[in-house]
Amino acid sequence: MTLYNVPSKHYFRLHHPRPRFKNDIENVLIYFASEIAAIGRKRIRDFVLDFDFAIKKYPGNLTKTQKTINNWRTEIDALFSFIEREGDYLKPSKRAIELATNQDLVKFFKLFCYHFQYPGGFLKPHVNLEYLRNGINFRPCSYILELLTEAEAQEGVRVGISKSEATHCIFNDLRVTRDGRTPKATWRLIRKNRQMDLEYDWRGDVIRYAGDILDYMVQANLLVSRPNHKYYINQTESIAIRRFLNPTNDLFDYYNEIADVATLTLSEVKELDAEWVSYFNTPRDEGFFDTDILALVADTTSQYQELKSLIDLDRIIAEGGLSSTGSIGSIGESLILNHEKKRLVQEGRPDLEHLVKLIPTQYAIGYDINSREINETHRNIEVKTTSSTTPLAFTRFHLTPNEWSAADSNKERYFVYRLMVTKGSIKLCVIQDPVGNYKNGNLSAIPRNGMDIIFDPNKCGIEETLLI
DNA sequence: CCTACCCGTGTG
DNA sequence: CACACGGGTAGG
The missing domain is CATH 1.10.10.2090 (Arc Repressor Mutant, subunit A)
Incomplete structure (x- = not known):
């Protein structure tokens, strides 16, 4: 057995910070981005104190030494550029806010790979x-x-x-x-x-x-x-x-x-x-690296084509007035639109199917889809989609001020459909009346340009099978 | 001195 | 034997 080595005059080892979270990368990144976004712009000292506190709260970190917490804080940021400095202030970077808000890890990593050098x-x-x-x-x-x-x-x-x-x-x-x-x-x-x-x-x-x-x-x-x-x-x-x-x-x-x-x-x-x-953190058009959910779920090109024809996104988009085919948000919405129609048929009210409608975003009424219960009352649905190649805890999502106030006024008629798209599978969790659940202490919400929500699946949220 | 990527080495 | 803690170490 002979070993290949780079000839020594051509040898130069490339290096970057070693992540200390490879086994848990998606969860750590979503957590970091959300916490950093929630801290906002602060004086360096206060920012660091808040951030350290957040890192310690991460599962398993309570017993870690301050040295290790410092290493988490600086190394993850060095690699992913989550924090920008402005004089004596630190603030969340564009990519951190995007990730906290859209939770599109696949797109986040595409942007990372694209700019990394x-x-x-x-x-x-x-x-x-x-x-x-x-x-x-x-x-x-x-x-x-x-x-x-x-x-x-x-x-x-x-x-x-x-x-x-x-x-x-x-x-x-x-x-x-x-x-x-x-x-x-x-x-x-x-x-x-x-x-x-x-x-x-x-x-x-x-x-x-x-x-x-x-x-x-x-x-x-x-x-x-x-x-x-x-x-x-x-x-x-x-x-x-x-x-x-x-x-x-x-x-x-x-x-x-x-x-x-x-x-x-x-x-x-x-x-x-x-x-x-x-x-x-170069600004990129929204569609620069849109995550194609079907490409993520499919393993092969033929499977991809099959899914595409099954779901027929183009038709849904043409009928429902979706603004773009691209972002995971719109694709999530069209999947749920399809799901709701199938649900009403399954529950014995095919006559209500035609009432399930996507609401064009320009109306900004605080939810995405108007659907019905089998007793014909309204069900207002906000779809929250996360994409990642491997499954992760998806108990966090963001509601805009508009969405939060719609949830507040529509109460038990307001539903959040939490959609988790990973390689090879789609998981759906339905949370009814998030504001009510917040008031009952079943779900936590931290204000940040709307609300950052963390829910406990044991207290609220029902896992359902996505109907395709 | 302190900070912050660097990286030796213990662990599961 | 891959991963990550927390000490190493160079620069500020």
């Missing part, structure tokens, strides 16, 4: 300086997608790569990260190594950095991992992948901002790192 502001300035002096200039997610696309075209079959191949043939090789070796040439190397039966150092601490990026790409639904521990292009996400292959021209380039790398100082790098946070 080396060098980057997640590194300590002196480490980043080292990267700059070495001329590192590397966007891992675009590169991996290009490589797999190229390899599939060449081989004529589905192609996957492993964490160790990504580490030793891509991430840690300056010929890729500095010199921009073509994906085609890199694939030639990987294939040659396979033919020669070369092994790689695959110890956890060696391959974990490239491995993290591959895992984040799975969270973004760009790649799928198979039981052979290799990562493949997700065929149902071709539109999003095309964006990675043809990126916009507004991505952050340290080298554009630097006159001369040789005389670059630490404090100059620090200034650039501050710009990194705002770059990482």
Whole structure:
């Protein structure tokens, strides 16, 4: 057995903060984004105190030392840029607010993968300086997608790569990260190594950095991992992948901002790192990376087509006046519209089916769908959709001021349909009269531009099967 | 000194 | 043997 190593003159290990929550990443990210959004803009000291308190409240953190809490606070933020600094103040970043409000983790990870690069502001300035002096200039997610696309075209079959191949043939090789070796040439190397039966150092601490990026790409639904521990292009996400292959021209380039790398100082790098946070929060059109719920639920292209024809979103959209086909919110609404019609038929009132209507958003009456009970009284439904590749506790959602006051005035006629879309499954939880439940202490609500709701499924909310 | 990514090493 | 705690350590 022979080990493949990057020739030492080309070796440069790429690094980023190690997340301390990989097993629980979706829950931690939703929790962090929600808590940070709830804290709002505060003086640094107060912000940190509030944030520390929130981190300690996270399950399992009560007994952790202050040192560990500090590490959670700074490392997660360094990697995901959840907090922006404004003089003596800290405030939630755009991405944090988006995630807290929309709870679209798949879209969040697509945006993360799209903007992530080396060098980057997640590194300590002196480490980043080292990267700059070495001329590192590397966007891992675009590169991996290009490589797999190229390899599939060449081989004529589905192609996957492993964490160790990504580490030793891509991430840690300056010929890729500095010199921009073509994906085609890199694939030639990987294939040659396979033919020669070369092994790689695959110890956890060696391959974990490239491995993290591959895992984040799975969270973004760009790649799928198979039981052979290799990562493949997700065929149902071709539109999003095309964006990675043809990126916009507004991505952050340290080298554009630097006159001369040789005389670059630490404090100059620090200034650039501050710009990194705002770059990482670049505003993007709502439809830039819309999560295609059906692409998330489907495992294969044929399954995707089947679902698409079954649900016939286009017809629902045409009839119901949905503004866009894109956001998970609108797709969630059309799924529930379909669900309500089927429910009335099942419960013996097919004559009421035609009364189930989507309410165009411009009316802003505080709910999405007008439906009926079998006794013909109104059922006003607000749909709250979360998407994630793996299941997570979905007991949090956000109600706007409008929605909260509609819930307050409609009382038991107001329903929140909590929809959790994960890879391969859809879960639905129905919460009746959220304001009433709040007053009874069955559900907690914290004001933030409306209300951040946390419900306990044992106290309120009934799990139902989504009718398709 | 303190802060904040860095990362050795214990654990399950 | 992968993961994450909490000490390490460089810079402020």
